[in-house]
Amino acid sequence: MKVKILSLVLLTSVCMVAQDQYTKGMTKALSLWGEGKIVEASNLFERIAMAEEDNWIPYYYVAQVNTVASFGEKDERKLTQQLDRAKEFVDIAKRLSPNNPELLVQEANINMAWMAYDGATYGPMLSGKNMQLYKQALQLAPENPRVVYSKANWEMGAARYFGKDTAPYCKDVERALELFATFENDTPFYPRWGEDQAKAVLEQCKG
Amino acid sequence: MKNSIIVLISFFSFWVSSAQTTISGTVTDKSGNAISGANVFLEGTYDGASTTDEGSFFFETLETGTQTLVISALAYERHYELGEVGYLKNLNIVMIEAINQLNGVTLTAGTFEAGDNSKVSVLKPLDIVTTAGALADVVGALQTLPGTTTVNEDGRLFVRGGGAEETQVFIDGIRVFQPFFSTAQDIPTRSRFSPMLFKGITFSTGGYSAEYGQALSSVLLMNTTDVPDQEKTDVGVLSVGAQLAHTKIWGNESLSLNTQYINLAPYETLIPSTQGMRWNRPFESFGGEAVFRSKGERSIFKLYTGFNHSNLDIDQEDINFDDFVRFRLNNNNLYFNSSYKFYLENDWIINTGASISWDANDIGFMENDIDNNETAGHVKLKVKKLFSNRFSLNVGTELFNVDYEETFTSPDGFRFESGFDDALWASFIEGDIFFSNDFTLKLGGRLENTSVLNEFSFSPRLSLAYKSGEFSQFSMAYGDFYQNPIRDVLKFDQSLVSERTSHYIFNYQYLNNGKTFRAEAYYKDYANLVKFNTEFPQFGSDFNNDGSGYAAGLDIFWRDNKSFKNLDYWVSYSYLDTERNYRNFLDSATPNFAPRHNFSLVTKYWADKLRSQIGLTYQFGSGRPYDNPNTPEFMAERTKPFNNLSFNWAYLIDQQKILFFSIGNALGINNINNYQYTNAPNVDGLFERRAIRPAADSFFFVGFFWTLSDDNKSNQLDNL
Numbered sequence: 001m002k003v004k005i006l007s008l009v010l011l012t013s014v015c016m017v018a019q020d021q022y023t024k025g026m027t028k029a030l031s032l033w034g035e036g037k038i039v040e041a042s043n044l045f046e047r048i049a050m051a052e053e054d055n056w057i058p059y060y061y062v063a064q065v066n067t068v069a070s071f072g073e074k075d076e077r078k079l080t081q082q083l084d085r086a087k088e089f090v091d092i093a094k095r096l097s098p099n100n101p102e103l104l105v106q107e108a109n110i111n112m113a114w115m116a117y118d119g120a121t122y123g124p125m126l127s128g129k130n131m132q133l134y135k136q137a138l139q140l141a142p143e144n145p146r147v148v149y150s151k152a153n154w155e156m157g158a159a160r161y162f163g164k165d166t167a168p169y170c171k172d173v174e175r176a177l178e179l180f181a182t183f184e185n186d187t188p189f190y191p192r193w194g195e196d197q198a199k200a201v202l203e204q205c206k207g
Numbered sequence: 208m209k210n211s212i213i214v215l216i217s218f219f220s221f222w223v224s225s226a227q228t229t230i231s232g233t234v235t236d237k238s239g240n241a242i243s244g245a246n247v248f249l250e251g252t253y254d255g256a257s258t259t260d261e262g263s264f265f266f267e268t269l270e271t272g273t274q275t276l277v278i279s280a281l282a283y284e285r286h287y288e289l290g291e292v293g294y295l296k297n298l299n300i301v302m303i304e305a306i307n308q309l310n311g312v313t314l315t316a317g318t319f320e321a322g323d324n325s326k327v328s329v330l331k332p333l334d335i336v337t338t339a340g341a342l343a344d345v346v347g348a349l350q351t352l353p354g355t356t357t358v359n360e361d362g363r364l365f366v367r368g369g370g371a372e373e374t375q376v377f378i379d380g381i382r383v384f385q386p387f388f389s390t391a392q393d394i395p396t397r398s399r400f401s402p403m404l405f406k407g408i409t410f411s412t413g414g415y416s417a418e419y420g421q422a423l424s425s426v427l428l429m430n431t432t433d434v435p436d437q438e439k440t441d442v443g444v445l446s447v448g449a450q451l452a453h454t455k456i457w458g459n460e461s462l463s464l465n466t467q468y469i470n471l472a473p474y475e476t477l478i479p480s481t482q483g484m485r486w487n488r489p490f491e492s493f494g495g496e497a498v499f500r501s502k503g504e505r506s507i508f509k510l511y512t513g514f515n516h517s518n519l520d521i522d523q524e525d526i527n528f529d530d531f532v533r534f535r536l537n538n539n540n541l542y543f544n545s546s547y548k549f550y551l552e553n554d555w556i557i558n559t560g561a562s563i564s565w566d567a568n569d570i571g572f573m574e575n576d577i578d579n580n581e582t583a584g585h586v587k588l589k590v591k592k593l594f595s596n597r598f599s600l601n602v603g604t605e606l607f608n609v610d611y612e613e614t615f616t617s618p619d620g621f622r623f624e625s626g627f628d629d630a631l632w633a634s635f636i637e638g639d640i641f642f643s644n645d646f647t648l649k650l651g652g653r654l655e656n657t658s659v660l661n662e663f664s665f666s667p668r669l670s671l672a673y674k675s676g677e678f679s680q681f682s683m684a685y686g687d688f689y690q691n692p693i694r695d696v697l698k699f700d701q702s703l704v705s706e707r708t709s710h711y712i713f714n715y716q717y718l719n720n721g722k723t724f725r726a727e728a729y730y731k732d733y734a735n736l737v738k739f740n741t742e743f744p745q746f747g748s749d750f751n752n753d754g755s756g757y758a759a760g761l762d763i764f765w766r767d768n769k770s771f772k773n774l775d776y777w778v779s780y781s782y783l784d785t786e787r788n789y790r791n792f793l794d795s796a797t798p799n800f801a802p803r804h805n806f807s808l809v810t811k812y813w814a815d816k817l818r819s820q821i822g823l824t825y826q827f828g829s830g831r832p833y834d835n836p837n838t839p840e841f842m843a844e845r846t847k848p849f850n851n852l853s854f855n856w857a858y859l860i861d862q863q864k865i866l867f868f869s870i871g872n873a874l875g876i877n878n879i880n881n882y883q884y885t886n887a888p889n890v891d892g893l894f895e896r897r898a899i900r901p902a903a904d905s906f907f908f909v910g911f912f913w914t915l916s917d918d919n920k921s922n923q924l925d926n927l
Contacts, residue, residue, distance in 0.1 A: 021253060025253045039243075039244040039257055040257045043244070043246035043248075043255070043256075043257045044253075044255075044257075046246055046279075047246065047248045047252075047253055047254075047255045048253055050248075050250075050251070051251055051252055051253055076720065081281050081282070085281070120768070120773070120775070120813065121768075128436035128437045128439075129436045129437070131436075131437055131916070132436055132437035132438075132456075135437070158862060162818070162859070162861050162862055164861070164862075
């Protein structure tokens, strides 16, 4: 019995060490990203991903760091490298965590980065794909604020282009903001972005 | 038990208290240039660092014992160093560049790709459907590429001095036996496929892989979509008919259906075609295609099927008859194509597929009745092994079966039956070797046995590419190609041998930031071409394989979608010098389908304010050879040059509705394709002639397309 308790204590302490290391590593990577050290942040997230193996979160961040860095990137080779890497990691994450709405939104963001780079080429190729991703994400998680916001933001862009009323999508953004206030997920380092962007978009609605 | 725990605890505390070890070094490429941003880490741990701009790295670890240090950097192969952590100091790591599809050299000699892979694609899938004058016909769009000649009255592909029957079409690697609609003489046909079902198209104008055979000039490889983007329903109302399409997705399975009804009668009532013909019953067709796909963890299964019924009844002018000559056609075509791809462990890929087609024509020609039936099948098994990213091997075997029967009945009750059966077996092996990102080679061979001719043939194939600069590369290809004599010959004589050609291709390509330049020079040598001593192959004709010929030329392509905002354009020019002595030719001469100069300019302009895409296509072909029996020279005269300016306008009414308008030959230029002379001279000793012209100079088309999807977002611009 004693032995069992001892081994249990030992095991938890090992786990705690591991857990701690994960928290430390992720925090470090996020702060590197915050400092604008894209490559270092991506590399550290990648190291964590490799070491953790079955946790989708670090894979998600590798994809996100590389996607965000690609908006505004003019060098096609660099853009392709970053977005291919983002896609590679989001694909692995999807295998680790199937039917995850956050990953679908992330995948749609990769497509958005392609469209931002060259709308004429990638717009017609990827816009249908994105709509399907948002639709699927919304089916899985109708209450997820990032899903609601991303879908509304996307639809608003198209509506604006065709000179249509954007009001219904503004309503969706408002709803997303309400959801941001109540959304909770206990998983450490679960994606949290979106609220500020949604506020900015809502400002535009009112303006 | 206790002991082991103590050991564990002591080990654990040792680990915690142990001193940190420093790991350091530099990372460079083969030429000694620093690689920055490389990820250096101990495998399975968080311990690591990124290299600095000078390529150096430095980090500390608590790990002990033998560890694997991993160095990974984009565009380089992963590097591993195994050793005691204490020794992993001041390392000098030299990285080997990874063989890279993106920036590496690619085999481009003879190949045009239309697909999502921007590196090798000359056309995007969308281009097929937005090219003015192509009218959403895959083949129509390809006719604006260099290496093809404009044969206005035919509609099929004529590549580098080769006839239309020298091109074969494959869907997902499996042969399509009747890629084009049946039609009457001088009434252009179009391909049977809806472009929306395909994700990528490879058009080879020569020197293609050993995987494909039975095509002297060219192969057209079309791949169906693996996973459709989204569920939707498309409705189209056209000035010549209607179409309805639907896509459904269930998890990993999906089904796309596309049906179409075409009837030229209302259009012909309004704007009748009158040049050398009159319709008794204009072309009418109904049919559909379906693709079912199932995607597993490591496999993809696809089933493509198409059915089509078409009929027409036409009276056509003939210089040898006082009255117009009547031609009636009734065609039924059913085609199945299935393919299965499986990714095994250890980088083996298995591809298998099969197709079967039934094609029946019921033809009335004057008072005669001709019935023909073709049943054809193709089965293929291909295995690919990736030994490394520097070497892969493709091995396969396939069987083609054709059973063709034709019955000719004249009004006096005379009946004549002809036909043939052929089982053609082929095996191929081909290796891809990447020596570096600058040099690659593909080497293969194909062995064929055809039962109808009782003959073996072996064709070597070789292509290589060398990257001469960041944006430019040279490519070369060589190959031998064999093809059975055409059906109309084989049904009368099976004692012949295969026709043969050799291709020599030299290609230069420059690709930079939305600009593509290609120049390709080639030489083709034809041997064993079939000759006969009558106007057309017929019962009693004397057939032999004594024909021969050559084709040499230069193809130039330029595309630019960056220099002018919202404007995308490409220019093709082909110079073609070809002569052949075949069929009933008296002497070696340039055939009617091979004009010396061909030029195309395709432009697409996106007018943002008008929410419209406006396209203009201009095509030019120099005069086409014809034979004037009033002169002693053979095939020495030329028609006047061919000119065609086509225009299209796609207007997005809103997100789901598009209005589409197009005119073919907007300027109404009077083109002449050929001349037909009388069989016998008139009283003055002269052979009289008539010009063979298009049925109508210009063609108008209006369509309204409406997409219904859950998101109310999609439209059919990419289907037009």
